[in-house]
Amino acid sequence: MAKKGKAFLVLAIIAAAVFALVYFGITLTSNLGKSQTQVTTEDAAKKLDKLFKDISVASAEPVKGQIDLDPVAVGDSLPDISKFPISVENTTDSFVEIFSSTEKSGTGIDGWLNEVATDFNDAKITVNGTTVSVKIRNIASGTATDYIKSGKYVPDAFTPSNELWGEMVKAQGIKTELVSKRLVGNVAGIVSNKAKYDELVDKYGSLNVKTITDAIAENELSMGYTDPFASSTGLNFLVTALKTFDNKDLLGDKAVQGFEKFQANVPFISSTTLQMREAAKTGMLDAFVLEYQTFVNAADFKSGYVFTPFGVRHDSPLYALGDMPQEKLDIIKKFAEFAGQEKYQSLAKEKGFNGLEDYHSEMEAVDGSLLSSAQKVWKEKKDVNKPIAAVFVADVSGSMDGEPLNRLKESLLTGQKYLGRDNSIGFVSYADNVTINLPIGKYDTNQQSMFVGAINSLQAAGGTATFDGIVVAMKMLQDELAANPDVKPLIFVLSDGETNEGHSLKDIRGLIETYKVPIYTIGYNANIKALESISSINEAASINADTDDVVYKIGNLLNVQM
DSSP states (O other), X not given: OHHHHHHHHHHHHHHHHHHXXXXXXXXXXXXXXXXXXXXXXXXXXXXXXXXXXXXXXXXXXXXXXXXXXXXXXXXXXXXXXXXXXXXXXXXXXXXEEEEEOTXXXXXXXXXXXXXXXXXXXXXXXXXXXXXXXXXXXXXXXXXXXXXXXXXXXXXXXXXXXXXXXHHHHHHTTOOEEEEESOSSOOEEEEEEEHHHHHHHHHHHSSOSHHHHHHHHHTTOOOEXXXXXXXXXXXXXXXXXXXXXXXXXXXXXXXXXXXXXXXXXXXXXXXXXXXXXXXXXXXXXXSEEEEEHHHHHHOXXXXXXXXXEEEEEEOOOOEEEESXXXXXXXXXXXXXXXXXXXXXXXXXXXXXTOSOOTTOOOSSOOOOHHXXXXXXXXXXXXXXXXXXXXXXXXEEOSGGGTTHHHHHHHHHHHHHGGGSOTTSEEEEEEESSSEEEEEEEEEOSHHHHHHHHHHHHTOOOOSOOOHHHHHHHHHHHHHHHHHHOTTOEEEEEEEESSOOOSSOOHHHHHHHHHHHTOOEEEEEESXXXXXXXXXXXXXXXXXXXXXXXXXXXXXHHHHHHHO
């Protein structure tokens, strides 16, 4: 018996060994000739299928909604002006309010204008025998321009980063007077890593926007830039790029065709400078746009990077706006003179301004109506060679009931007007389980109507299975990519809180990294660190918006990405 048992054990071991050899042989040979990317993608597909099968997924009956064909009215979505902080309060009844760009009315190195304004108010300066002061409001140039152009809130004066915004305000028919062409010196530039800079200089002889656009069009450079609707540097880059394609006709066929070829190879457009900087830290970009004052103060870029200026200078011009009493105009002029004193220009130098003084603008000021048209061309052409397929993932858990869900609906109904017609969209909602409210389809009038219907039909109840919703969206997008390999996939997640049901971030992180699908997250009065972590995986933006400004912020985000 002992011999038989020993023989059986030996046979069992041999059988197990043979099985193992066969199994691993099949596994190894199945991957022969395949790249690591192919193997990883296949593994990811298996994991995605497994996760998807674990989720309870329902399909809603599509419902058509009434679409609004009126163009977007930016003023309607702008929050109350109180959302943007007063960085220096006026100290007298006779004062002017000045909208100031954020790089000079923030804190620390970004607080130059605040220090000037505080000293101005302390100096007890008088106009016609009356002591006067200034009030500074910290607000990005593009957003400030939206307020002024729409008439929702017009301050006494405006100091954007560059003159392009002033031209746009003027083109809208708003009375503007250039009080000072320069409050403080700054320039926009392309920041490139040293190795890529040397490589391009060797090939093209120099680095400028012309050689940059040529290199990108030939797929020799991976570069990102910022939203030309919101960012001063982004708008400057757009106009400068168009002019390199046709210096005589900014919007002519030659310029537009050149832009299309260039844009086809741009891998990244960020909504904000902060998002651009975070993407740059990953090392995935060879170059990106930035203001010089930010560049010299950024520890990340102290070595290994080269700054190349371009376009119009960013010298913070100061404009008086509207029909105002002479007294107010005199206050604005007094303030400009005060800021120009040697003491404050030296202070500016300490904060990174007034560098690269030898650089002169490469082009004259562009008419404001042309600038608005250039923005529209950018919106129409930025994805022309690679249409987008996006899935919106909406949290309809119980905590979203009431005002949060109402604002989510309002923000999506407004935001959908920014979606490009060449793109495709789908819609998913989740609570404890996940519902596919709208399968991915081309965003024609019919799909738009069903998207609106899906939004209007949302009701809140249950738990929060955020990552289950993301898994379903990823599965929908992978199926879409199988049918249309040329589309660019995106996911937008709208939620108010942490996940408390279903899968976790740990479960799906590897899938997000493998598929490289950017996941943009929008939080409603929430502390959603997990969602922020997801957005950061593939350099997407995360907006923590409260109920007052989420409509405007989502509109901006969709305008850039869709």
